[in-house]
Structure formats: C-alpha cells, structure tokens
Amino acid sequence: MWKNLCDRLIQGLIVTGRLTVTFPDGDAKTYGDGSGVEESLRFHDTKILRQLVLNPELAVGEGYMQGRITIGGDRIEELLKFLILNRKLGKMPIWVRALTRGLFLAKRFLQQNAPAAARQNVAHHYDLSDDLYRVFLDDDMQYSCAYFQRDDMTLEEAQAAKKKHIADKLLLKPGMHVLDIGCGWGGMAITLAKDYGVQVTGVTLSENQLATAQERAKAAGVADRVTFLLKDYRHLEEKFDRIVSVGMFEHVGVPNYSEYFNKIEDLLDADGIALVHTIGRSAPPMAASPWIHKYIFPGGYVPSLSEIAKPLESSGLWQSDIEIWRLHYAKTLRVWRDRFNAAEQELRAQYDDTFLRMFHYYLTACIVSFEDQDQAVYHFQLAKTRDAVPLTRDYLYQSA
Numbered sequence: 247m248w249k250n251l252c253d254r255l256i257q258g259l260i261v262t263g264r265l266t267v268t269f270p271d272g273d274a275k276t277y278g279d280g281s282g283v284e285e286s287l288r289f290h291d292t293k294i295l296r297q298l299v300l301n302p303e304l305a306v307g308e309g310y311m312q313g314r315i316t317i318g319g320d321r322i323e324e325l326l327k328f329l330i331l332n333r334k335l336g337k338m339p340i341w342v343r344a345l346t347r348g349l350f351l352a353k354r355f356l357q358q359n360a361p362a363a364a365r366q367n368v369a370h371h372y373d374l375s376d377d378l379y380r381v382f383l384d385d386d387m388q389y390s391c392a393y394f395q396r397d398d399m400t401l402e403e404a405q406a407a408k409k410k411h412i413a414d415k416l417l418l419k420p421g422m423h424v425l426d427i428g429c430g431w432g433g434m435a436i437t438l439a440k441d442y443g444v445q446v447t448g449v450t451l452s453e454n455q456l457a458t459a460q461e462r463a464k465a466a467g468v469a470d471r472v473t474f475l476l477k478d479y480r481h482l483e484e485k486f487d488r489i490v491s492v493g494m495f496e497h498v499g500v501p502n503y504s505e506y507f508n509k510i511e512d513l514l515d516a517d518g519i520a521l522v523h524t525i526g527r528s529a530p531p532m533a534a535s536p537w538i539h540k541y542i543f544p545g546g547y548v549p550s551l552s553e554i555a556k557p558l559e560s561s562g563l564w565q566s567d568i569e570i571w572r573l574h575y576a577k578t579l580r581v582w583r584d585r586f587n588a589a590e591q592e593l594r595a596q597y598d599d600t601f602l603r604m605f606h607y608y609l610t611a612c613i614v615s616f617e618d619q620d621q622a623v624y625h626f627q628l629a630k631t632r633d634a635v636p637l638t639r640d641y642l643y644q645s646a
Contacts, residue, residue, distance in 0.1 A: 248295040255299060261335040263328055285325050286318030307537035307611065311604040322607060326614045376458055381592065382585035386433035390493035390523065391575040391623045401581045409437050412490060414642050415521050415567070415627050417635065418442040422487040425513060427479045428494025432459030432472070439471040448474045449482065480505065485515045495524035496546050500553055507561035514630050522626040525575070526551060529620035542608050548621060558626070566635040567627035575623055576616035583609040
C-alpha cells in the first residue's frame, strides 16, 4: 500500500526533468518528462515510504540524516532545487496539501513561545558546543547574514560590513546606552562598545552563549561597558537610547509580534532608534518547514512582510527605513557549509554521522531557500519620532 501511495505522490509531483527512484524491494521507476536535470533516490525501508506519504518534507530530511534515503551522488543541493522546481509545477496529493494547511493554521498554537518555552527552544540549538560553531562561523562568531558589499569579500570582511551598516543605521553617539536583544556570543555588543564608545546591555536565553559572551567582553577589555544578562527581553524595564536585534525576531512567534514591537516602543527613549534584522518572506505566508521545526529551530518561523506590518503599524513606531537583502544570506551560508564540510574529520571526534548529515542538510536547505524560494533578509529601522533619522539614506554611504 505505502509503495503505491508513494508512487502516486511522486507521479503528481515530478513534472519536469527525470527522477529515478529505487524502492526497498529493488524495483526502480522513473518519473518526469525526461528533459533537463536528472536525479536519483533510493529508499531503504518500507517505513520511510509511509513517512514520505504522510509528511514528505519532514521525511526527506529525516530519511537523509538517518541514512534511510540515499541521494545519487550525494547531490543534496541539486535534488532539493529539483524538488522545489517541480513542486511549483506539480501537485501534491490532497492529504499532503491538507497537512500543510493544518500546519499553517496551527502556527499560532505552535509559536506561543512563552518565556519558559522560548528558553527551551533557544537551548535546543544555541547551547550546542561552541566548538561546533567556531569551525564554520567568522572569528567574531556572527551567526546571521553577512553583508557582501563586494563579491570578493571574505566572510570576516562581510560580517564586519554587516555590523558597520547596522551601527550606521543606529546613528550612535558616545555614551549612549544600547540594548542588544538576542545578543548571541556578544560580537555585536562588543563591537559597538569598542568602536562607537557606547554602553551595551545584551540579553540572551542561552546559558552557553551568555558564558562565552562574558568571557569575550573581558578579553576585549570592554567588560566595564558591556553587560550580558540571561533574561527575556519582555522582562526588561529600563529605557535605552538605541535597540538592536539581529537574527532573533525569527524566534518571537506570530502571536507575539505585537508584544515584541510594543516592548521596543516602550523601552526606547523619546528620540530612540531601533534596528531589527530578520529573515523574512517576499511572498504570502506559509507553514514553517516541519523538518527545521523538529530538528533545528523549534518554535522558529520565517514571517512574510504582511504578518509583520499590522503589529508594527499598531506599535506607534515610525518605520523610518526598510531595506531588503536578497542573496547575501545564500552567500553567507555557502561559506559556512564549505567550512563545516572541511572540518568533518575534526567534528567526527564529537558528533556521529546522523548529526553531521543533519547539519549539512540544514545548511544546504537554507541555501536553497534563499536561492530558489522567497526568503530574504529585512532591516526594519524604527524610530520614536519622524525626524530621528535623516530623510535620505545618504548618511549610510558618505563614510563608506
């Protein structure tokens, strides 16, 4: 039964190109019109067929990481691009479309992200060993999209350019007090304190990142100007001149967007400015990836602009600038994946094959989402007053 249903699913999905599938019983079938790209898959057990029928997106990632699906030539990126192209052209069975619709409708329940749940979700990914992240991130451990002003930039240069671009948008002055919501390993906070002479309070829900950030601030000689706290931003009361939040909004959850922007408005001083850097969709909303939700970012979600607009409009903050970065994150992820793969032998001392395949699949799936789907990075520059920011963007490039 499961083989027949899986065959039906693949027949409806694969419209262009050629996909050769070998089933657990050794039977091989070819799908598509035979033009263009050719890819191949092998399914190793009947259980994976059932999982593919019930939840194909989860099953492909899960089957690959567990070694129950073999991709011809280990062409993960090429296969994912092939499947995305065909999904746009083909048609999933009604039960798969119903599941996708159900996941989309359930997002307000799945993304509640109350403080206790938010801390648990953060720990799932960010409390992995620092040694893992050090093998593929830049020297400053920036775990977010870099800004490639030139194609020949190194990752380190592009991450430094990202921090400068954000700092320029904040219009910092020495002595200002800056809040960093979701401060990670402290790189942004330390850079702002060292290079711009400001005081910074960084908040995180990751105990691992907190400890590393505090050590790094001491080593950089800015421990007197940077304070890191294990605290939910919703529990802060102090006023700040500036607020920055990089790569954290994806973990807020749709039901909490109003609370998030209202809290920024409440925490900003009378002439304050905030900069929110987040992944977003340049397309209508859709359900989160079930594989990413289960294995990488539980509670995470990539919002569409339409989902952000209403709560942002209701916050009372001025949208002083909205900038969209398109392929910068794809370029960032490609460097991360190259570095991760180059460190495979080193990582094997600490992680098994399943984990390594999981992380490689995660980085590859993210590359594809920025190159072949509708994901981008949004910069929301927000202000308490309409004239807190210059009326043109010229100020961002005068010192470039």
